[in-house]
Amino acid sequence: MSRTVPFAVLASRVRTDEKALFAAFDRRAIGCQHIDSRGWWHQLGDRGPRPIVLNREIGLARATYAARALEAAGATVVNSARATELCGDKWRTSAALVEAGIPTPRTALALTPEAALTALDTIGYPAVIKPLHGSWGRLIAALPDRPTAETILEYAAALPAPQARIVYVQEWIAKPGRDIRVVVVGGEAVAATYRRAEDWRTNVARGAVSELCPLTPDLAKLAVLAAQAVAADIAGVDLIEDETGELLVLEVNHGVEFSGLQQALGDTVSVADRIVDHLVDGARSCCA
Amino acid sequence: MVTCPECENSVVPAGPPVIGEIVECGECASELEILTLDPIRAALAPEIEEDWGE
Incomplete structure (x- = not known):
């Protein structure tokens, strides 16, 4: 890098995921500022250092406005404000998926x-x-x-x-008691899990259990295309299988929670490390 | 180790604690936020808001 690019993580809650990200920066001896969004403000026109900010704010309104303000100040925000807005709105996500020709219900x-x-x-x-x-x-x-x-x-x-x-x-898609979550980082599918639940809603937040899912070329390709459709650099792509086994993309998450997937992955792949490596690579390419 | 302000149970964070870290009390399941490290102190974490998610 020809200049030092400061890294920051914007988050009002430091969950297991954020803690893993901070630890990944530490392992590389790369400084990373934690911006607590609850105390953050920005005056238009102020331009200081142009950090690379990983937006992990859990509140959609705060995440969106922070991304817009940071971008206006010259920062690189991952995911971008546009991606956050697209992913944060189910209709806009679906419209983007259909526009890109991606199968969706x-x-x-x-x-x-x-x-x-x-x-x-x-x-x-x-x-x-x-x-x-x-x-x-x-x-x-x-x-x-x-x-x-x-x-x-x-x-x-x-x-x-x-x-x-x-x-x-x-x-309604009669899915087989599970959906599939694929984490995409920088245009590459990192890993996939099945999320199984008794409930028809297969969200980990509702108690679904994550199990490893083979990351087939078709699954990886579809997930990467879905992330691209909503301009998401880092994404959690949710897919379901219909009765014929066809994969349909349900939604794309801009602030992917990956602790369940990480648990299923064990030590084989570290999602936090992949994210940090991607940010560092991005800093190298933008400042070379 | 932090003391849960709700039930006074002792809660041990996984690994070195971080300011802002969310830990769950094993006794009463309250979510706690670590506020300071020296001395280590926690308060009840903010309630989930409508637009929270991933």
Whole structure:
């Protein structure tokens, strides 16, 4: 590197993942500043050092605005503000996936709960509705039939936030009790896990168990393409298998949590090390 | 080792503690945030917010 590039990790919570990332920087004797986003602010026009910032902020609003502000100050933010915005919005993610020709379940956007009922009649039952923003499987509802949809959407119609009344509708995919999480770093699929659960929502945050999944060339390629579709440099790509075994991309996570995957991987691959190596390589190439 | 402010259980972080680290109390399952290292001190971690996730 022709100049020293400071590294920083933006995070309001230091979870196992962030601790592993800090340890990976330490192992390389590379300094890394922890920016606690709860105390961070930025005045437009201020331009100091141009760090490479790994955005690990857990709150979507803070992550998005911090990325925008840091980029305005000349920093390189991973993932970029654009990627964070795309991944943070399920509809925008789905639109980007479809635009890129990536297989994904049939999805519709309804601007009112009433319109959602019409959309559901077309998509068919069972179906799923999801909030535009949110993670960990929260507030995702399975709709087996129209009466259930009418009940759930009546609640949605009573929500005070206008955005909460916009409904993301998706066809139900009868997945085999598991989904697949692939971690992509710098355009390369690092590892994959099955996430198995009794519940139809196979989120680790809801108790799903991670098991190693063979990273086949097809799976790796699809995950990398999905990450590229939403401009995500580091991503957790979630896929499901339909009844025929075809892989469909459900969503792409910009702030991938990898402790479950790391546990399944054991010592074979260190996700934190791969992320830090990628950041260091990026610093070398941008400053050579 | 930190003392859980909720149940006074002793909680041992995995590896060297870090400021801001989230640890879970094995007794009452409260999430704690490490605030200081010398002396080591923790408080209840902030509640999960609506837009949190990955």
